[in-house]
Amino acid sequence: MNQRDQRLIIAIVIIVLVLAILIPLLMWAAGSAWMADWGFSGMMGGWWGFMGLTMALPLIIIVVVLLIIMREEERNVPIPPPPPVLPPMTPPAVQILDMRYARGELSREEYWRMREELTGGKRPGA
Numbered sequence: 001m002n003q004r005d006q007r008l009i010i011a012i013v014i015i016v017l018v019l020a021i022l023i024p025l026l027m028w029a030a031g032s033a034w035m036a037d038w039g040f041s042g043m044m045g046g047w048w049g050f051m052g053l054t055m056a057l058p059l060i061i062i063v064v065v066l067l068i069i070m071r072e073e074e075r076n077v078p079i080p081p082p083p084p085v086l087p088p089m090t091p092p093a094v095q096i097l098d099m100r101y102a103r104g105e106l107s108r109e110e111y112w113r114m115r116e117e118l119t120g121g122k123r124p125g126a
Helices: 003-038 049-073 091-102 108-119
Strands: none
Touching: 003 049, 091 108
């Protein structure tokens, strides 16, 4: 999800939350004034705001669910696999020695003696 989409979703969430707060307040204010004008202030005078809240409650639930889904999407971003482990490289001097032996410039004894000097006395496969 790019930044533009995130900003749009945040703006929508803010608008919905503002409406969810304003609807009950406006219903409470309008209902109390209307009921008081007709002489019914005792019957439902203080409950109009609660009725507005119950109307706005589905909007609040939808916003909360959307926020949870967005967070889960951010958490579930696949992590790239680690780079492959490469075998240890042979030092360039040993490679040159191998090429000289392959061309026949060195005898077997000279090759192994030089190779043991370069690798610290370790023979491959030993």
